[in-house]
Amino acid sequence: MSSLMVLALGIAGMCFGWFVYSRYVARHIYQLDPDFVTPAHSLNDGVDYVPTNRYVLWGHHFTSVAGAAPIVGPAIAVYWGWLPAVLWVTIGTVFFAGVHDFGALWASSRHQGKSMGSLSEEVIGTRTRKLFMVVIFLVLLMVNAVFGVIIANSLVNTPGAVFPAWAAIAVALVVGQLLNRKLIGLGLLTIIGVVALYGSIFIGSNMPLALPDHLLGMEPRPAWIVILFVYAAIASMLPVWALLQPRDYINGIQLALGLLLLYGAVVVAMPDLSAPMLNDRLTEDAPSIVPLLFVTIACGAVSGFHGIVASGTSSKQLDRETDARFVGYLGAIGEGSLALITIIAVSGATMAATLDEWHSLYDHFGAGGAGAFVEGGAQLIHQSWGMSLDFGKTLLAVMLVLFAGTTMDSGVRLQRYIIQEWGDIYKLPLLHNNVLATLIAVGACLLVAFGAGGSSGQGGMIIWPLFGSTNQILASLTLLVLSVYLHKLGRPAWVTLIPMLLVLVMAFLAALIKLKDFYDDGNWLLVAIDAAVIVTTVLVILEAIAALRHWKEAKKAGLGFG
Numbered sequence: 396m397s398s399l400m401v402l403a404l405g406i407a408g409m410c411f412g413w414f415v416y417s418r419y420v421a422r423h424i425y426q427l428d429p430d431f432v433t434p435a436h437s438l439n440d441g442v443d444y445v446p447t448n449r450y451v452l453w454g455h456h457f458t459s460v461a462g463a464a465p466i467v468g469p470a471i472a473v474y475w476g477w478l479p480a481v482l483w484v485t486i487g488t489v490f491f492a493g494v495h496d497f498g499a500l501w502a503s504s505r506h507q508g509k510s511m512g513s514l515s516e517e518v519i520g521t522r523t524r525k526l527f528m529v530v531i532f533l534v535l536l537m538v539n540a541v542f543g544v545i546i547a548n549s550l551v552n553t554p555g556a557v558f559p560a561w562a563a564i565a566v567a568l569v570v571g572q573l574l575n576r577k578l579i580g581l582g583l584l585t586i587i588g589v590v591a592l593y594g595s596i597f598i599g600s601n602m603p604l605a606l607p608d609h610l611l612g613m614e615p616r617p618a619w620i621v622i623l624f625v626y627a628a629i630a631s632m633l634p635v636w637a638l639l640q641p642r643d644y645i646n647g648i649q650l651a652l653g654l655l656l657l658y659g660a661v662v663v664a665m666p667d668l669s670a671p672m673l674n675d676r677l678t679e680d681a682p683s684i685v686p687l688l689f690v691t692i693a694c695g696a697v698s699g700f701h702g703i704v705a706s707g708t709s710s711k712q713l714d715r716e717t718d719a720r721f722v723g724y725l726g727a728i729g730e731g732s733l734a735l736i737t738i739i740a741v742s743g744a745t746m747a748a749t750l751d752e753w754h755s756l757y758d759h760f761g762a763g764g765a766g767a768f769v770e771g772g773a774q775l776i777h778q779s780w781g782m783s784l785d786f787g788k789t790l791l792a793v794m795l796v797l798f799a800g801t802t803m804d805s806g807v808r809l810q811r812y813i814i815q816e817w818g819d820i821y822k823l824p825l826l827h828n829n830v831l832a833t834l835i836a837v838g839a840c841l842l843v844a845f846g847a848g849g850s851s852g853q854g855g856m857i858i859w860p861l862f863g864s865t866n867q868i869l870a871s872l873t874l875l876v877l878s879v880y881l882h883k884l885g886r887p888a889w890v891t892l893i894p895m896l897l898v899l900v901m902a903f904l905a906a907l908i909k910l911k912d913f914y915d916d917g918n919w920l921l922v923a924i925d926a927a928v929i930v931t932t933v934l935v936i937l938e939a940i941a942a943l944r945h946w947k948e949a950k951k952a953g954l955g956f957g
Contacts, residue, residue: 396668398667398668398739399662399665401481401738402736405735406732406735408489409489412728413724420493420494421719421720423886424887425497425498427717428717429715431505431715431716433714433715434710435508435711437507438507441634441636443634443708443711444712445634445635445640445711446714447712447713448581449714450644451641452640453726454640455643455647455708455712456709457729458646458650458802459704459708459801459804460694460726460730460802461730461798461802462538462542462700463795463798464693464695465694465731465737466733466737466765466768467764467765467768468692468693468863469484469695469737469738470763470765470767470768471691473670473763474681474760474763475684475688476673478673480688483696484692484695484735484738485735487692487697488727488728488731489731491870491898493724493728494724494874495697495702495874495891497719497723497727498873498877499701499877500705500710500713500719501723502706503707504713509706510706510809510816511703511706513816515527515935518880519876519879519939520938520942522934527876527935528820529927530872530928530932531869532813533861534862534869535703535809535813536839537861537862538700538802539627539810539855540840540858541862542800543627543855544844544855547615547617547619547623547852548616549765549795550796551605553792554603554604555788555789555792556796557599557603557604558595558599558604559595559596559789560599562591562598563592563642563797564626564638566588566591566595566645567588567638568638574640585645589648596789596790599789600783613850614851616853617850620844621841621852624807624841627803627806627807627837628837630808632811632830635711635712638804639805649794653790653791654732654736656790657740657775658736659780660776660779660780663780664745664775666743668743669742669743669746669749669752670750674757677760678759680759682760682908685901686900686901686904686905686908689867690866690867693862693863693866695734695735697870697894699867699869699871699873701870702870703869705723708808709722740772741767741768745771745778769792770788772787773787773788773790774787776790776791807836807837810839811829811832811836818832840855843855858924860909860913861924863905864909864925865925867902868899868906870898870902871899874891874894875899875936876939877891878891879939882943883946899932903929903932906928906929909921910926
């Protein structure tokens with residue numbers, strides 16, 4: 396089948412989501428108010444709460460939630476065939492992710508920029524908040540620990556990405572200062588920033604860099620992990636306008652240009668899909684497509700991590716409530732677009748000329764991943780635009796590193812917020828200190844990286860098999876909070892309730908399957924974490940049911956809901 400037709404159908408679905416469905420949700424469900432004073436104004440502190448241009452905020456939100464997951468997940472899920480992956484990405488983006496991300500941003504903005512964990516206390520109850528925070532912290536721990544490994548591996552495997560990855564930070568610092576001081580307009584700054592970034596990619600492809608074989612007694616991979624977390628700690632304590640916003644904005648523009656390059660390449664080359672529509676050569680030990688498809692492709696369809704970002708950093712920078720649709724829903728569409736082009740890149744004839752050749756690459760579940768995207772995408776760019784393969788690989792590797800890096804920036808900042816919220820819950824004022832909270836956050840990630848993984852620093856990969864189900868359980872819990880909140884406001888809750896039920900069932904089944912696998916393998920660490928997540932989820936759902944019953948009784952007694 397022609398990849399162009401698949402691309403057109405996917406884009407048509409997302410256009411429906413943006414132009415029709417999101418407008419309906421904004422007007423009739425979330426009922427956005429242009430006169431509502433957002434916490435970015437009412438709590439403006441110049442550090443975390445800062446009113447931000449919606450285009451800049453979209454760049455921050457988009458690149459923070461994107462990371463490497465919308466590339467890795469779809470590139471692996473194609474193993475079952477390209478059709479299920481395309482359907483879940485398209486339907487998930489329009490009816491699941493867009494509503495989830497948009498809703499978390501809106502609800503948090505309505506409650507002083509509180510995280511979904513903190514918001515759950517007001518909507519459901521105090522015990523729910525404590526349980527919710529455990530799941531959020533685990534997801535952040537997994538994301539930060541693993542993305543540190545992914546970036547380190549990319550910098551070692553693609554030395555050409557080293558220079559542009561760090562040059563992007565210098566560019567962002569300059570752009571942040573110029574933008575904050577209003578010395579140059581956003582349009583000119585965008586051009587300067589993007590030209591500087593692409594110039595650094597050209598330099599990097601011709602000037603590969605690498606760490607020495609041993610740095611402070613460590614090999615390159617663990618050394619990079621330490622360096623990355625030192626950077627993330629510093630970056631997470633800087634005001635958002637100084638580095639986070641400009642870095643994410645420039646990266647967002649770079650991603651948009653990268654997507655145009657890849658989408659344009661499909662239009663120019665129009666390659667057929669060599670991957671099967673439905674794979675009939677699955678290995679005997681391959682997992683079942685239901686429910687594993689729905690947790691393998693999380694980012695790019697729906698992801699609980701997005702709710703953490705939307706209610707953690709993005710809601711504190713929302714200039715006007717009506718910007719929530721642009722930032723939240725359009726951010727989800729951007730990520731869905733990345734997932735869609737990833738599926739085409741790893742399924743097309745540019746990567747594998749024949750069906751048999753494709754099967755030789757995807758000979759087991761777990762094959763593919765980021766490497767397949769870089770290879771397939773570079774081949775597509777090379778054949779369509781005539782760019783060298785080395786430049787194409789460097790370009791896509793830098794895209795991957797910058798996504799993961801911005802996610803780490805936001806992830807460590809969000810972990811700090813969670814730790815500071817624990818300070819409120821358990822009356823520990825010391826945890827309010829930014830430096831101490833950041834050190835605890837980074838220390839927990841490094842403890843996982845080196846405590847579980849030894850000197851290699853790969854410990855995050857040990858707990859990564861839990862991410863898919865835990866992340867989707869978190870998405871269902873966020874949708875649950877939104878559903879209860881809408882119900883209490885007297886508004887239709889089906890837009891969040893239906894996605895919540897499907898995601899919850901799939902994620903819960905996946906968690907149970909993983910629990911059995913971990914038990915059979917004797918992996919007691921993962922058994923304990925998985926069991927804790929499952930029990931926590933059940934308790935949160937029971938709390939929500941009890942809260943709704945209590946609210947209905949209060950309503951009959953004439954008491955309102957604030």
